Amino acid sequence: MQIKDFKVDQSLKELTEHRTVVLPIACYETTINQNINGYIPLHWHDEFQFVLVVKGEAIFQINEENIMVQAGEGLFINSGCLHMAKEKNDSGCAYICLNVSPSFVLSQELYSAFVNPYLKATNLPYLYLDSKELWANNILSTIMKINQLIKEYPPYYEIDISLYLTLIWKNLIMNGIPLEYEQTEVLKSARMKQMLNWIHLHYAEKILLDDIARAGQLSRSECCRYFKRILKKTPLNYVMDYRIQKSLILLQQPDSNVTDVAYQVGFNSTSYFIDKFRKLMNMTPLAYKKIKIMDRL
Known part of the structure; x- marks a missing residue:
């Protein structure tokens, strides 16, 4: 069985229960x-x-x-x-x-x-x-x-x-790999998850770089280094991509419209949402919605 829509919580932890009836x-x-x-x-x-x-x-x-x-x-x-x-x-x-x-x-x-x-x-x-x-x-x-x-x-x-x-x-x-235990690596992972968790709780609101950095107890510059090193993008670009990711589910609802979806996921301009959506998905939100409706027929 394919999982087509990953359900994750605010920290990006997958919510799918990985088990058969008996086995974990x-x-x-x-x-x-x-x-x-x-x-x-x-x-x-x-x-x-x-x-x-x-x-x-x-x-x-x-x-x-x-x-x-x-x-x-x-x-x-x-x-x-x-x-x-x-x-x-x-x-x-x-x-x-x-x-x-x-x-x-x-x-x-x-x-x-x-x-x-x-x-x-x-x-x-x-x-x-x-x-x-x-x-x-x-x-x-x-x-x-x-x-x-x-x-x-x-x-x-x-x-x-x-x-x-x-x-x-x-x-x-x-395989024989020698194991290492670095507390700084544990801390880096925890801070990254804290920042992602904060974004996923507040993505529909106005978000500033200071807000994200504060969630990870980092300076603005160090926050940017974390995102560029791990996610290969800036914190605010990640916010943008995450908002569009969240919009995909909303656009598939029969009674949704592009403007409402844009505001629900944190954009304050429909045209800006359409522009960013097109750049990421290579189509407009309306075209995406129509394709998904046709897939269901």
């Missing part, structure tokens, strides 16, 4: 361009995430880094890390996404020694899974097996999945 996991296939935004927007979650690209190629941004992943390759994304994905070269990129609660990876007796250190490590926002590496290929092939089990629901599949997750985690830690 979710495994589903995602086609990037079918998302309501045309890409997978910035978000984070408590679960570990394993990605296996099965078609095309994509650029994943994880915290400050961009990583290109092609068909047959994958990623491990650590808990709490901001990430997003865009397809590359209109490749129709699709991937299998496996989200797992850290507490379910290994038994409680093994968690402290073999899971928690990786969860807390500040130098492990992600691992690139190259199918040419034995340990990574083992993880990628096991993701496929779990995906198949969830589709078919054979007897005792929950036990099989539990065993496969143990194998995935064993292969991951066999």
Whole structure:
């Protein structure tokens, strides 16, 4: 099942409950361009995430880094890390996404020694899974097996999945990456999430750079450095893009009109909203609305 409209709270934490009926996991296939935004927007979650690209190629941004992943390759994304994905070269990129609660990876007796250190490590926002590496290929092939089990629901599949997750985690830690713990990195992540949280609470209001900087307990210049380093844009440009992102859902409502939507998401000029929307989406808000109405027919 594809999640086309990511629900996130004000801090960008994804609200989707990642679990099957019994297990605290979710495994589903995602086609990037079918998302309501045309890409997978910035978000984070408590679960570990394993990605296996099965078609095309994509650029994943994880915290400050961009990583290109092609068909047959994958990623491990650590808990709490901001990430997003865009397809590359209109490749129709699709991937299998496996989200797992850290507490379910290994038994409680093994968690402290073999899971928690990786969860807390500040130098492990992600691992690139190259199918040419034995340990990574083992993880990628096991993701496929779990995906198949969830589709078919054979007897005792929950036990099989539990065993496969143990194998995935064993292969991951066999990679041998030395773990580091930098308190400054923890603080940076917390401040970034505080600023994003403030924007998502107040996006419909007038927002000044001072307001955003204050939310992160930073100076104006340091606030701008955070956004440019992590999001590759200025704080106010992020506000603009987020407002347009929020407008996409409103425009799909049958009784909505462009002017009302513009004001609801924080623009004080319809023409300015239309101009910014066109630059980001390559079409006007009205054209977008008409396309979505036709898609439903």
